Amino acid sequence: MRIRKALFPVAGLGTRFLPATKASPKEMLPVVDKPLIQYAVQEALSAGAEELIFITGRSKNAIMDHFDKAYELEAELEARGKSDMLKVVQEILPPHATCIFIRQAEALGLGHAVACGRAAIGNEDFAVILADDLIKGESATCMEQMRRVYEEFGASVIAVQEVAPEEIHRYGVVEIKPISEGLGEVTGIVEKPSAEEAPSNWAVVGRYILTPHVLDILEATDPGAGGEIQLTDAIAEALKQQTVLAMRFDGKRYDCGSKLGYLQANVELALSHPEFGAQFANYLRDLPLPEPEPESSAESA
């Protein structure tokens, strides 16, 4: 059992990040010095994926360009003797990786985006990574941790994290039968429940290992929460026939689809940057910070 294919839904409108995302993709927002989608691709590669399937939409051509060969740029860097930067550009993708781009004509929801990958996925189990959930794995990348669970149990795996009750309404939430510390069998899953209705505080984050059965279900799935075709609804249906595991990952997730999460990712990843982390820490230390104000709830934005 191996996960060779990873799917990246990148066709969303990114409304929470306007105006930055008016003409350029949210997934190309840089965290420190790399776009979000590059972190996602590296994570998929770390777990052994070789075929990278991007579900794109309008205004997303920059993503395609980012993973394409840039002849002029490479020639220019070579001519200027900038061999370090040339290496950085050439190593964005390893030679064994291939990219497939599929257009989602209308942003009808994450479930619909995943279903658009059907022809490229065929009859294999596959990974799904949402690039705006940036995860810094502790012992290994999140997808690598999931791959190990997938290989051990031979079942679908979704990554979860514990969230506070006031946050729960923003997530898909699982009901679980515990297996071991941080691992459970999913017995139910519901999209964006209220804190009272939520079956647990284990919230689904943007990492999945799924079977093609979910794609069959998605073809017949009606729009759910928010009028969108929800991946969560298809997983709920799949549970009737197959085992799905929820894995609490070891690491930290940044919700880079929100402005606050994106800023936090930039600050924390910059602090651990080998080149200028220490310098950046000194800069932050000397920064005159304003008096703390009571936190507003405006940022789920």
Ligand code: UTP
């Ligand atoms: P989000 O829920 O973050 O939606 O999608 P969004 O449109 O990107 O952003 P907001 O909420 O308007 O700010 C989660 C992931 O699913 C993809 C997005 O690109 C993102 O990676 N997606 C969502 C699609 O590919 N197609 C869709 O129809 C919806």
